Amino acid sequence: MSSADLLLLLRARLRQINHFLLHELKTEERIRRRYATVLRYLNISPHAKPVWLFILTMLVIVGSVSSYHFVRLFSLLKPKYKHYFQKHPNLSNSFLNIKGALDIRSFTSSNTGTRVIHVPYKNKFIDVKLKTPNADKYERDKLIFKKFMREHEFNMSKSSTPTLPHRYQPAMRFQFFEKISIIWNLILIPKVFDKNSYLLASHIAFLIARTWLTLLVTKLDGQITKDLMSFNIKYFMRDMIYWFLFAVPASYINSSIKYLTRRISLNFRTNLVRYCHDLYMDSKLVYYKLQYNNNSIEEYKLNHQTFNQYVTEDIKRFCDSLTNLFTNVGKPTVDLIFFAIYLRDNIGNLGIFGILLNYFVTGLILKNYSPDFSKIWKVRSFFESIYYNYNLNLINNCEEISFYKGIGFERLKVEEIFNKLISHLNFEINQRFRFQLLEDYILKSIWPAFGYFFASLPILFDSLSSPVESLASSNIKSFTVNKRLILSMADAGSRLMYSIKDISRLNGLTDRIFTLLVNLHQVHDSNFKYGGMIGSGSANSFENGTIQKNFPGLRFEHIDIIPPSIKGPFAKPILKNLNFKILQGENLIIHGKNGCGKTSIIRIICELWPLFNNGLLSKPANSDILYVSQKQYFVNGSLRDQVIYPLNWKMCIEKGDDDSKIKSILKDVGLDYLVDRFGLDVDGKTDWDSLLSGGERQKLIFARVLYHNKKLVVLDEPTSAISYDYEDILFDLLKTRGFTLITISNRESLIKYHDYILELEKDDVEDSDGIFSKIDEDYLSKFETLDGEIEYLQNEISKINEMKKRKLELVDLLEGYE
Incomplete structure (x- = not known):
């Protein structure tokens, strides 16, 4: 085909296209005129309220949808915050998943008074701004x-x-x-x-x-x-x-x-x-x-x-x-x-x-x-x-x-x-x-x-x-x-x-x-008086005792243990006029009958209960004290989370800790088999209270004590479910690592690990409900030999026999023989 024929063919094709476009324009014009005729026939004005309200609504809807998609596109282009955490290879799955809730990393702006947290959402993190609590506002x-x-x-x-x-x-x-x-x-x-x-x-x-x-x-x-x-x-x-x-x-x-x-x-x-x-x-x-x-x-x-x-x-x-x-x-x-x-x-x-x-x-x-x-x-x-x-x-x-x-x-x-x-x-x-x-x-x-x-x-x-x-x-x-x-x-x-x-x-x-x-x-209210808040919240006119922080040890001076009630300091005290003092590195064990008020001493140290009647409490800073209550507390999370509570794993990593330290501590307390059984960082809805035995729960709390390594550790019946042989292993471990202990227990076998004893015997003392004394060699001699332990057990058995005899006497009295 020559160039002239090709040129004629192109001209013919262009005429066909022009004819088609002209036909389409005429069709559109015809349709437009037809619609215009219908609108004129029906007398529909573009300025009528229904028309411009409809147009305005459609513009608002389109604008809203467009803005929503623009914001989504902008959020997708932002850097992913999860890359920040990937530079810590030892972060656990439980930390990266944030337990299905919030990212623990947060930023606080002092200029705006807001706290920004990163919330995981569809494999990404979105910023949520929260106002920081304003103490002045609450006042x-x-x-x-x-x-x-x-x-x-x-x-x-x-x-x-x-x-x-x-x-x-x-x-x-x-x-x-x-x-x-x-x-x-x-x-x-x-x-x-x-x-x-x-x-x-x-x-x-x-x-x-x-x-x-x-x-x-x-x-x-x-x-x-x-x-x-x-x-x-x-x-x-x-x-x-x-x-x-x-x-x-x-x-x-x-x-x-x-x-x-x-x-x-x-x-x-x-x-x-x-x-x-x-x-x-x-x-x-x-x-x-x-x-x-x-x-x-x-x-x-x-x-x-x-x-x-x-x-x-x-x-x-x-x-x-x-x-x-x-x-x-x-x-x-x-x-x-x-x-x-x-x-x-x-x-x-x-x-x-x-x-x-x-x-x-x-x-x-x-x-x-x-x-x-x-x-x-x-x-x-x-x-x-x-x-x-x-x-x-x-x-x-x-x-x-x-x-x-x-x-x-x-x-x-x-x-x-x-x-x-x-x-x-x-x-x-x-x-x-x-x-x-x-x-x-x-x-x-x-x-x-x-x-x-x-x-x-x-x-x-x-x-x-x-x-x-x-x-x-x-x-x-x-x-x-x-x-x-x-x-x-x-x-x-x-x-x-x-x-x-x-x-x-x-x-x-x-x-x-x-x-x-x-x-x-x-x-x-900072003036809250434990039950003294009547009606409008005005406190009764009485003075609290004095609490001294950063003391190298623990000191009680003329302290009455008074339970919180509407009577305030005028209520009957559980224990009165307690006086004792131990320094850093010295250990104290507290003995007493059930219900005599041993646990209430912990509540006073922890400031859960008020300190009345001008008593003086001297103790280390609150951040240097670890309290272990009778009832063990565990959180929903991994085995690691139980050991490091109340910290999170990111805080532990910033201190330089790793999994090897956790495993070593669990091995020291005899729970290394739990790592093989449950894994260290496997998160989930594990009910540790029902999954572990009483002794295992108490050993896990000892692992928590070893991990945090506080200056002062207060223990309330810490080994009640642990055998005597393993009790010795655990307290030897605490003593070797130099912990200062306040132990509440009626187990005589624990006395040898302490330097002082506070015996809560109300019948023996007139001016105080506690006898504070140093544990000397004579006191411990009966536990150093087998004969000494046998003698101690025989004395305990004789007490039981005396109680049985007293029981028979009471039965006779109730039956009316006298």
């Missing part, structure tokens, strides 16, 4: 709660007279609003330009937009009815198109309101839970001391065992109820205002006055016959918390209950608690049934009937001056719009009446949340 908040409690005590004492029933007490009228205001300003929205403020403003804006859109749709509904009655097919088709266009912004607004409601509720719950946790999980040991708080006002007493019910279920219900109230009250209120303004021009001021008067009168009737739903909710939550906690107790102590064959007793106890809950629920159902009869009759029958009457007023008055034949064309739209708006007003008013129950429920939940916050602030 300021504490003063507000104290002021409220003082005023409440004063109002109750002023109004609690024999002639004034409790339900008419003026102090009870405005407490709900005051409590809500305090929680709102301090926790939920602590500042004006808060994130929740913007969400709440958006929520209100969407509620107003929803009411305005309802008004537009109502007008369109009246127009459609008029078109049908006039047989105007063209305008009917146009209005149906408008109807479908309105559906898009209506659906978007409704979905946005639901989304904002859930979002605000979640933010409120987050703020409340973090606020409570900052107070509860504090260095002031609020989580422990809460059990010793006391309030003279019954309304503000808190059972510390139900704290989990408060911080989980009650906070969730409170936040959901509060945010739903915005919709349940805000939307009907906006509807009533907008619809009343619009209807005033159609049915006149007299019609609007009649409608509102009807709402007011029936509202008073419902209010007078409404049960006290607030009290019902409070009692119900109380019984639910008891039932929940008792079942939790069954789960935690299932093995002990099985050993004792106590399932029959536990079943009776659970049935008793459950029957009380069911009885209250039956009472609540009956109360709701009676009130529902009256409520439904008024709201669903009387209000719509009044709505039809007032909607027909314009037609009835027009019929007197206009022919009846003209009503179908001139007033049908007005009647349809008025009827629908008045029925919508009736529905809004009924929802406001229904919201009375929601407000009562919120009132009960607010009381529980406020009680929780009051008790947390009382215990968090």
Whole structure:
């Protein structure tokens, strides 16, 4: 083929393409003209409200979706934080997985007052910013709660007279609003330009937009009815198109309101839970001391065992109820205002006055016959918390209950608690049934009937001056719009009446949340006096003892062991006037009968119990002391996690530790076989309490003691489940490594590992409940030979024989021989 033929072929192909494109353009133009003709025929204007509302909604949706995907793309381009941890090859799987929760590595910014944690999400880490606890803020908040409690005590004492029933007490009228205001300003929205403020403003804006859109749709509904009655097919088709266009912004607004409601509720719950946790999980040991708080006002007493019910279920219900109230009250209120303004021009001021008067009168009737739903909710939550906690107790102590064959007793106890809950629920159902009869009759029958009457007023008055034949064309739209708006007003008013129950429920939940916050602030107070916090939280006027830190050893001077109670230092002491002193490198063993107060000495050293009556306690810094209680505590995690608790593995790596150190310690205490059986870093839901025997649990605690290597170790019955031969191995190990020990045990075989002994014998001493003495060679000689041990055991047996003889004497006395 020559070049001329090729050129002709290309020209022909170009003509075909141009002809095809020209045909397509003409087709598109023809279609465009056809659609334009249809739009002109139906009289659809691009400036009509349904059209531009539809376009605006679509733009907002597209913009939101695009922004979401842009943020996701930006987060994918950020460096992965998990690469930071890969430079530590010895990090365990449990640390990298963060136990399915949070990355332990966090950064605190002093400039912004925020803490950033990295949360694992779909094989990557995302940043979550948390506000660091502000001690000054909690101190300021504490003063507000104290002021409220003082005023409440004063109002109750002023109004609690024999002639004034409790339900008419003026102090009870405005407490709900005051409590809500305090929680709102301090926790939920602590500042004006808060994130929740913007969400709440958006929520209100969407509620107003929803009411305005309802008004537009109502007008369109009246127009459609008029078109049908006039047989105007063209305008009917146009209005149906408008109807479908309105559906898009209506659906978007409704979905946005639901989304904002859930979002605000979640933010409120987050703020409340973090606020409570900052107070509860504090260095002031609020989580422990809460059990010793006391309030003279019954309304503000808190059972510390139900704290989990408060911080989980009650906070969730409170936040959901509060945010739903915005919709349940805000939307009907906006509807009533907008619809009343619009209807005033159609049915006149007299019609609007009649409608509102009807709402007011029936509202008073419902209010007078409404049960006290607030009290019902409070009692119900109380019984639910008891039932929940008792079942939790069954789960935690299932093995002990099985050993004792106590399932029959536990079943009776659970049935008793459950029957009380069911009885209250039956009472609540009956109360709701009676009130529902009256409520439904008024709201669903009387209000719509009044709505039809007032909607027909314009037609009835027009019929007197206009022919009846003209009503179908001139007033049908007005009647349809008025009827629908008045029925919508009736529905809004009924929802406001229904919201009375929601407000009562919120009132009960607010009381529980406020009680929780009051008790947390009382215990968090630096002047907390263990039971001396009465009502407003004012402490009794008494002085605590003195605690001296960084002392090289341990010293007790004139210390009375007084258990925490409402009596404070005036309660009867368990032990009185204890005096002893040991220095670094010296070991002390404490002997005494069961229940004489040996463990209470540990509580004083650990500052769990108050130090009263000007006693002096000198001890090392808290970070240099390790306490071992009678009950071993293990966490959900790997075998390594049990040894290094309360540290995490990253902290251990930064100190230069590795797995070889952990394995060596486990071998020293005779638990190296656990590494082969369970692995060292295998994480999971291992229940170490039930998996290990009593002796293995105590050996594992000894491994923890060896790992942390503190200056002072306080042991409470550390070898009660360990054989005597292995007890010697463990204490030889502690003594070889130079630990300073405070041991509480009645095992005479442990005396040889200590330098001093404190014998708690109340009958032998008049001015003190403890005999402190040095353990000399004569004291230990009876344990150095086999004959000495035999003599000791014979003495113990003789004591048993004397006890048996005394038992027979008591039996004779009870049978009446004397």
